[in-house]
Amino acid sequence: MARIACHQLVPSSMALLPLKSSLLHPSSALLCRPSLSVAIGLGRRQYSSKVTMSLRAGIVGLPNVGKSTLFNAVVENGKAQAANFPFCTIEPNVGIVGVPDPRLQVLSDLSKSQRAVPASIEFVDIAGLVKGASQGEGLGNKFLSHIREVDSILQVVRCFEDNDIVHVNGKVDPKSDIDVINLELVFSDVDQIEKRIDKLKKGKSSPQAKVKEEAEKSALERIQQALMDGKPARSVPLTEFEKDAIKHMCLLTMKPVIYVANVAESDLASPEENPHVKDVMKLASELKSGIVTVSAQVESELTELPSEDRLEFLNSLGVDESGLGNLIRATYDLLGLRTYFTSGEKETKAWTILSGMTAPQAAGVIHSDFEKGFIRAETVAYDDFVAAGSLASAREKGLLRSEGKDYVVKEGDVMLFRFNV
Ligand SMILES: Nc1ncnc2c1ncn2[C@@H]1O[C@H](COP(=O)(O)OP(=O)(O)OP(=O)(O)O)[C@@H](O)[C@H]1O
């Protein structure tokens, strides 16, 4: 028997299970956490056939550059926005944060929802890396292995001058700091690749495994060359097959990077005038990575203030809003994530999918039964929903479309799934 499956029909306890609010990764940089993932048969696309918990962004950088300060502010801020998240903080250094999205509140108000639940992302505070980390310096190998487990990297770069706060290399120098971190990531990858290529050369495998191993070896040799030239693995063009073949390596320089320029509060109003920030901007553009400017110090002070005093404090520094929303949003976008919504009286919820996912796959993010028994999805674009004012009115106006299993979900779709159980 067909049932209309929407958020109201999802038992509330279901929404609390981490594996249900999960998503599927296409990228070879992803899925480096076997302990957190379970296999499911997906078949249809080139995506990895696994489901994991929400995506992780690792906060990386030299010691004492403001990583933990930023982490604490992000997690505290995210908690406030997503107070109804279960397990907000899993461990002292891993926090789940809501992704700010103004559309959520609009939909929630229109549907008179009892609650609004944002999409989520995980932030991980990783201990500082120093020169020689890839040789084990300063527990480097341990910290590098933590970076292997994240899906993207936020590299915090110190851009604030403060003689009371020790800089491990004696002076504030973003270019040198970025080089140190990137070189350690490169060295670590080179090391891994050398070992793997040796193993592949010696290996005797079945003809079937051989094809994949050949692809892996060819991809690794090209990456090795790029690394020798000081370029990251992500700069090497690879086929889908090659990406899949090297995925298990979890190469550090395959992960997308955002540089987080951590500035003094006095620079917050016009960070681009700070020469250190200029350096980071230039490098980020050369390395084809994103950049976000924040003051971790200000953000952490903001979380200590009652919410009614925050704007006044920000205004006193010459800005109108906290930089964290930007940072969280940029991280979400960097991972190639997309949002669709379910919206009704009980709750309005933002769900995370990857671009290119079909309606059944998007339904599977809510629950695997929704994907298995998928019949159709009633879908309305966000703008149409807002213009109509409600789902019922969108239906009356003919804006609600009935889409089948090949429909590729679009950013901002509001969806209602019909499925068989
Ligand atoms: N934008 C900023 N302006 C001024 N001081 C800052 C700023 N950001 C962080 N700090 C200060 O820098 C010091 C180091 O910060 P934090 O402990 O967050 O660094 P960390 O990168 O986590 O270090 P570690 O690698 O040792 O864990 C703290 O005293 C913090 O208050």
Ligand SMILES: [Mg+2]
């Ligand atoms: Mg720290």
